[in-house]
Amino acid sequence: MARTHAETRPPWMEKPRRTTTGLKALLLVLVVVMVAYPLVYILAVSLSASGAPVGDGLVLWPGRISFDAYRTVLNGGIVTRALLISIGVTVVGTLIAMVFTVAMAYGLTRTKDVPGSRFILYLVLGTMLFGAGIIPNFLLVKSLGMVNTYWSLMIPGAISAFNLVVVRNFFMEIPKELYDAARIDGAGELQILWRVVLPLSKAVLAVISLFYAVALWSDFFNALLYLNDTSKWPIQLVMRQYVLEGTSLGGLSHNPNAPQPPSHSVQMAVTVLATIPILIVYPFLQRYFTRGVLVGAVKG
Amino acid sequence: MYALILPGLLYFVVFRYVPLLGNIAAFQQYSPYLGFGGSPWSGLSNFTAMLHDPEVLTATRNTVVISFLQIAFAFPAPVALALLLNSVMSGRVKRFVQSVVYLPHFISWVIVVAVWQQVLGGDGLLSHVIGDPGFNLMGDPSWFKALITLQVIWKDTGWNTIIFLAVITRIDASLYESAAMDGAGPWRRTWHVTLPAMRGIFVLLLILRLGSVLTVGFEQILLQQNAVGSDTAEVLDTFTYFRGVVAGDWGIATAAGLIKGVIGTLLVVGANKLSKRMGSEGAF
Numbered sequence: 001m002a003r004t005h006a007e008t009r010p011p012w013m014e015k016p017r018r019t020t021t022g023l024k025a026l027l028l029v030l031v032v033v034m035v036a037y038p039l040v041y042i043l044a045v046s047l048s049a050s051g052a053p054v055g056d057g058l059v060l061w062p063g064r065i066s067f068d069a070y071r072t073v074l075n076g077g078i079v080t081r082a083l084l085i086s087i088g089v090t091v092v093g094t095l096i097a098m099v100f101t102v103a104m105a106y107g108l109t110r111t112k113d114v115p116g117s118r119f120i121l122y123l124v125l126g127t128m129l130f131g132a133g134i135i136p137n138f139l140l141v142k143s144l145g146m147v148n149t150y151w152s153l154m155i156p157g158a159i160s161a162f163n164l165v166v167v168r169n170f171f172m173e174i175p176k177e178l179y180d181a182a183r184i185d186g187a188g189e190l191q192i193l194w195r196v197v198l199p200l201s202k203a204v205l206a207v208i209s210l211f212y213a214v215a216l217w218s219d220f221f222n223a224l225l226y227l228n229d230t231s232k233w234p235i236q237l238v239m240r241q242y243v244l245e246g247t248s249l250g251g252l253s254h255n256p257n258a259p260q261p262p263s264h265s266v267q268m269a270v271t272v273l274a275t276i277p278i279l280i281v282y283p284f285l286q287r288y289f290t291r292g293v294l295v296g297a298v299k300g
Numbered sequence: 301m302y303a304l305i306l307p308g309l310l311y312f313v314v315f316r317y318v319p320l321l322g323n324i325a326a327f328q329q330y331s332p333y334l335g336f337g338g339s340p341w342s343g344l345s346n347f348t349a350m351l352h353d354p355e356v357l358t359a360t361r362n363t364v365v366i367s368f369l370q371i372a373f374a375f376p377a378p379v380a381l382a383l384l385l386n387s388v389m390s391g392r393v394k395r396f397v398q399s400v401v402y403l404p405h406f407i408s409w410v411i412v413v414a415v416w417q418q419v420l421g422g423d424g425l426l427s428h429v430i431g432d433p434g435f436n437l438m439g440d441p442s443w444f445k446a447l448i449t450l451q452v453i454w455k456d457t458g459w460n461t462i463i464f465l466a467v468i469t470r471i472d473a474s475l476y477e478s479a480a481m482d483g484a485g486p487w488r489r490t491w492h493v494t495l496p497a498m499r500g501i502f503v504l505l506l507i508l509r510l511g512s513v514l515t516v517g518f519e520q521i522l523l524q525q526n527a528v529g530s531d532t533a534e535v536l537d538t539f540t541y542f543r544g545v546v547a548g549d550w551g552i553a554t555a556a557g558l559i560k561g562v563i564g565t566l567l568v569v570g571a572n573k574l575s576k577r578m579g580s581e582g583a584f
Contacts, residue, residue, distance in 0.1 A: 012481065013476075027384060041419060104304065104308025110301065127316045132316070133319075133560070134541055136322025137319050138544070138545055140315070189301055219408075220409075220410050243414045244417065271411055290465075
C-alpha cells in the first residue's frame, strides 16, 4: 500500500501480487463509476427521445438520440433567462468579491507596521467562529432594501473570511525583497499590489475566484430568501422548482402546440445545462487545487 | 493601506457584526412592522416557548443523529480513498481518478439532489432496473438519514483527500525503506508509517468537525425535506427558517438560531483549545 511519490518503484519495494493489483484496480473502477456514472446517466436521459434510456434497452446511452429537450429549454423561456441571470450574477459577484478580498488581504499583510490592522485581522478571524444566524441576516438585508435585487445575492456573502486568509497567507509568502525594491523605486501600495503582488499570485487568485464563482453559481437559498419576483430567479432556484418539486415544464416552450419532449428529458437537460459552466472551467483550474487548499490550511 | 482595508472592513462590520445585534429579536415579540425599536420586549419567553416546543426537540435530535452519522462514515472516508490513491503507481491513472472524484465538490446541491433523484427516486434508474414503478428510495423516510450521509460521501470524499494526500507526500521516504528492510510488508508499512503520519491532521479535523456538530447541510436537507416530511428531516436550521421567514414567528426562530449559534461557538472554541492541548497547532 504505502509508497512514495516517485513513479518508479524504489528498489526496496516488493512487486505487488497479481491479486492485490487486481483488487486495487477493481476498487478504483468502482469509485470512478459510482461518481461518474450518475452524471453520464443524466446526460443520457436528457438526450433520450423517450425520456428513459433504460426503457430503450440501453443503460449507458439512449437508443434514439434527440435534442428536442434542449431545444425546448433554450427557446428563450424561463430556463434561458435563468441561465443568463446566473451567469451575470456569478461574473459580477466574483469580480466584486475578488476586488474586496484582494484589497483587504493586501491591506492586512503588514500587521506590524500598520497600526490597528492586527485588530482588524482579528475582527475578520472572529467571523469564522460565530455568525449571526439566518433571521438577523435576513432582517438586515431586508432593511437595506436589497430584497428583490441581485445585490442580495452578491453583497451579503461578498467576502469569505476563509478565502481572505488564504489570499493573505499567499501574499505573505512573497519575498520581502520584492516589496522593498518596488518601494525604493517609488511605487505606491496600489502599484505594488498591481505590478508586483498580483502577477505572482495567479495560482491563488485562480483558485479563490473559482471558490467564489462556484458558491455564487450554486446558491439557491439566498435567492429563495430574497427574490420574491420569479422573473429574477437564477438557474438553481428554477431547477428546484421545475426539477425537484416537479412543477410542470409545459409552459416553457414558445410553441404550445408543438409535441413536448418527455418531461424527464427536459428536467435532465436543465440539470446538464446548469452543470456545464462548472465543467468548462474545471479542467483549467484543476492544477491549482492542491496549492489553494494547502495555503488555506496554514495557520492564519 | 487603510484605503485598501476600508471597503472590506466596512463589509465585515455591516454584514457580519451588525446582524449580531439583530439577535435582540430573540428577546422581543418581534414584528417587522414595528421593528426592533417598536416591538414589545418579552424577556425570556421565546426561549421557554422554544424549549417546550416538540418540534425543537425533533429538530435537535435529527441534527445530532445526522451529524454523528456523518462523523462516523463520511469523515473517515477520505483517509481510505487517499491510501488507495497513494498506492497507485501510474501517475496518469492517479490523476484521472483524482479529476473524477474532485468534481462533485463543485456541483451544487440542487444538481446533486436532482441527479440522485433521477437514479434512486421514483421513476428513476433503479426503479426501472428492478422493474418496480413504485420504487422510490428518495421518498422513504427510513432511508433519509442514510441517503443524506451517502450524498455527502459522494460529493466531498474526493475533495477531502487533498489534505491527506499532501500529508502523505511529506512523509520521509527513508522511513518506508527502513521499515521494508526490517521486513514490514505493504500493509504493515501503511499501519506503522503512513497512518501515524496522518494522525495529527486527522485529530485536528475531527475536533473541528465535532465543534460544528449542530450544523448539518442546510441546503441539502431543505431540498429534500418535502419528500420525507419534517418528522424525519427537520433540523435546527430548517426549523429556524420555516418558523421565522415562512411562518413569521420571528421571536422563537431567532431564539433558536441564537442558542444554536452560541453553543456552536462554544464548541468550536472548546474544540480548538482541546486540539492545542493535544499537541496540535490548533486552527486559530
